Amino acid sequence: MRFSARVAVGVLAPMGAMLALGLWGLDRGAMWRDESATYLVARRTLPEIWRLLGTVDAVHGLYYLLMHGVLAASRGLAAPVGDTETLLRAPSLLAAVGTAGLVAALGHRLTGRARVGLWAGLLYAATPIVSHYAQEGRPYALVATGAAAATLLLVRAAERHTAGGWAGYGAVAAVTVLLNACAALLLAAHAATLALARAPRRTWRGWAAAAGGVVAVLAPLLLVSAGQADQVAWIAEPRYPQVKALLYGFAGPSGLVLAVNLALMGVALARPLPPATPLPLPAVALPLALVPPLLLFAASQQEALFHPRYVFFALAGVPLLAAAGAEWVASRMAWRRPVALVGAAAIGLAFLWQFPLHQRERALSSRADNLAAAAAELGRVTRPGDAVLYAPAYERRLALAYPRPVAHLRDVALQAPGPPSGTLYGREVGPRELARRLAPLDRVWLVSEPGPPHGPKPTALTARGFRPGPSLCLADGKLTLYVRQERP
Incomplete structure (x- = not known):
């Protein structure tokens, strides 16, 4: 040429x-x-x-x-x-x-x-x-x-x-x-x-x-x-x-x-x-x-x-x-x-x-979602002392990509972060340990996919006396507040 x-x-x-x-x-x-x-x-x-x-x-x-x-x-x-x-x-x-x-x-x-x-x-x-x-x-x-x-x-x-x-x-x-x-x-x-x-x-x-x-x-x-x-x-x-x-x-x-x-x-x-x-x-x-x-x-x-x-x-x-x-x-x-x-x-x-x-x-x-907006919304509606569950685990990506708005939340299911565990989104605890961690909590936010919450984590919440409350829709997800019923 x-x-x-x-x-x-x-x-x-x-x-x-x-x-x-x-x-x-x-x-x-x-x-x-x-x-x-x-x-x-x-x-x-x-x-x-x-x-x-x-x-x-x-x-x-x-x-x-x-x-x-x-x-x-x-x-x-x-x-x-x-x-x-x-x-x-x-x-x-x-x-x-x-x-x-x-x-x-x-x-x-x-x-x-x-x-x-x-x-x-x-x-x-x-x-x-x-x-x-x-x-x-x-x-x-x-x-x-x-x-x-x-x-x-x-x-x-x-x-x-x-x-x-x-x-x-x-x-x-x-x-x-x-x-x-x-x-x-x-x-x-x-x-x-x-x-x-x-x-x-x-x-x-x-x-x-x-x-x-x-x-x-x-x-x-x-x-x-x-x-x-x-x-x-x-x-x-x-x-x-x-x-x-x-x-x-x-x-x-x-x-x-x-x-x-x-x-x-x-x-x-x-x-x-x-x-x-x-x-x-x-x-x-x-x-x-x-x-x-x-x-x-x-x-x-x-x-x-x-x-x-x-x-x-x-x-x-x-x-x-x-x-x-x-x-x-x-x-x-x-x-x-x-x-x-x-x-x-x-x-x-x-x-x-x-x-x-x-x-x-x-x-x-x-694009399919907006992680910055999702993290900001989660940070806006939550308060110190609240906990969060990601269902499934890859929903944790919003907190990993934009950690500042949700830094005050306790990630109740996380056992080991992604880098040391060799995973993208971290390794999570088993059902028994999750139940133990939920026991002292009164408010837990569930970050899930669109639609009715399903899977072992919502089931674990309801089994421990939590009931779903207000929900917010995100671009490609959903926030649901679970509040514990009055303790006996």
């Missing part, structure tokens, strides 16, 4: 757009449950993180180690949580900026046309779901960066056929799958790319050696995480609504934008541009966009794992195809000089059309 000012603009403009969009609303003022897990783990010591990964969430181990370094380097361990929220999201934002540039570089390298790269990168940055993961303290934006980088290295390795090229591809792919094991589906997409491009045997040999190394690196993580399947037990078996939502998230989500995108993608497949590399753009972009979601959907018929976050990295194939289709249309026009700017302006219009969706992504309501 020959460097020029046009190429530089074609790569840097999408990166600048993504940076601006990512900074807009980055500080939402609160963490949600998944981000709180990142915060709670990343601020532990390295031995404590290692102990945790042996019992839970090993699949995110590399990401937690990375975030541990980020927090330590920024001295965030001693900073107020409010200052840490934005810091938790900064690596994801930078990753999204990098991915926009990589998508642009891919578009140019595969076609030899700078404006294809420009349009593909801008389309990627303007997609609302990209901002969602760019502003989240979780690994999915980083996985997307790794996938885009590995795809670019695949194209380069297929051109040059050097051992170093395949080693670089394998190294980047290995780091990517260690950030999230579902990224291993990228290897299947790349295999489909080589098949569609009718790659020669030496290309297959280089790819197979690199892919084998990636699988060898991933295998121990899969063995450990297989025993931690409860972490994803909440995911339901996918059906048509989940597939439709993914389609709109990748190529929409506005109906008009979806229609235009699909039309341009159809043009790219029906009228492919002359390739500038041994791997044509459709052979790279179509498997990238389709193979990982389709394989995950098929696998989820046996064990449900289908969720947009796990195949978010596949989105990069969509703007590549749409930009290639737009280039074919533009090449048929007589007025060619301002076409790059016209295309960029059209993407700007698509962004404005979807502006309410971008606003929604930056609202607190875009």
Whole structure:
């Protein structure tokens, strides 16, 4: 790929757009449950993180180690949580900026046309779901960066056929799958790319050696995480609504934008541009966009794992195809000089059309819960001497993420905190010890999931003479005051 000012603009403009969009609303003022897990783990010591990964969430181990370094380097361990929220999201934002540039570089390298790269990168940055993961303290934006980088290295390795090229591809792919094991589906997409491009045997040999190394690196993580399947037990078996939502998230989500995108993608497949590399753009972009979601959907018929976050990295194939289709249309026009700017302006219009969706992504309501508000509400309604029970134990995350408002409450079920116990939310006492601790208490607040309280902890309260009193609804939970009846 020959460097020029046009190429530089074609790569840097999408990166600048993504940076601006990512900074807009980055500080939402609160963490949600998944981000709180990142915060709670990343601020532990390295031995404590290692102990945790042996019992839970090993699949995110590399990401937690990375975030541990980020927090330590920024001295965030001693900073107020409010200052840490934005810091938790900064690596994801930078990753999204990098991915926009990589998508642009891919578009140019595969076609030899700078404006294809420009349009593909801008389309990627303007997609609302990209901002969602760019502003989240979780690994999915980083996985997307790794996938885009590995795809670019695949194209380069297929051109040059050097051992170093395949080693670089394998190294980047290995780091990517260690950030999230579902990224291993990228290897299947790349295999489909080589098949569609009718790659020669030496290309297959280089790819197979690199892919084998990636699988060898991933295998121990899969063995450990297989025993931690409860972490994803909440995911339901996918059906048509989940597939439709993914389609709109990748190529929409506005109906008009979806229609235009699909039309341009159809043009790219029906009228492919002359390739500038041994791997044509459709052979790279179509498997990238389709193979990982389709394989995950098929696998989820046996064990449900289908969720947009796990195949978010596949989105990069969509703007590549749409930009290639737009280039074919533009090449048929007589007025060619301002076409790059016209295309960029059209993407700007698509962004404005979807502006309410971008606003929604930056609202607190875009996430499942608001731990800061929940902790503040619990602190407001309670008084010194009150106790609290978290049912189930993971509801304790609000107190761990935002401890200050609830510091006056006694956590009556906690036996050992999370770091020394090797758990996320701490180890709790058994039923007999819980009953003993409840005996001298008169007021206990139950923090539970929405709906009528159920489970052993509400039962333990009623068995000890407590009766439910006032309740308050939270964004994704419920506070109920249990008051002891008059003692005999």
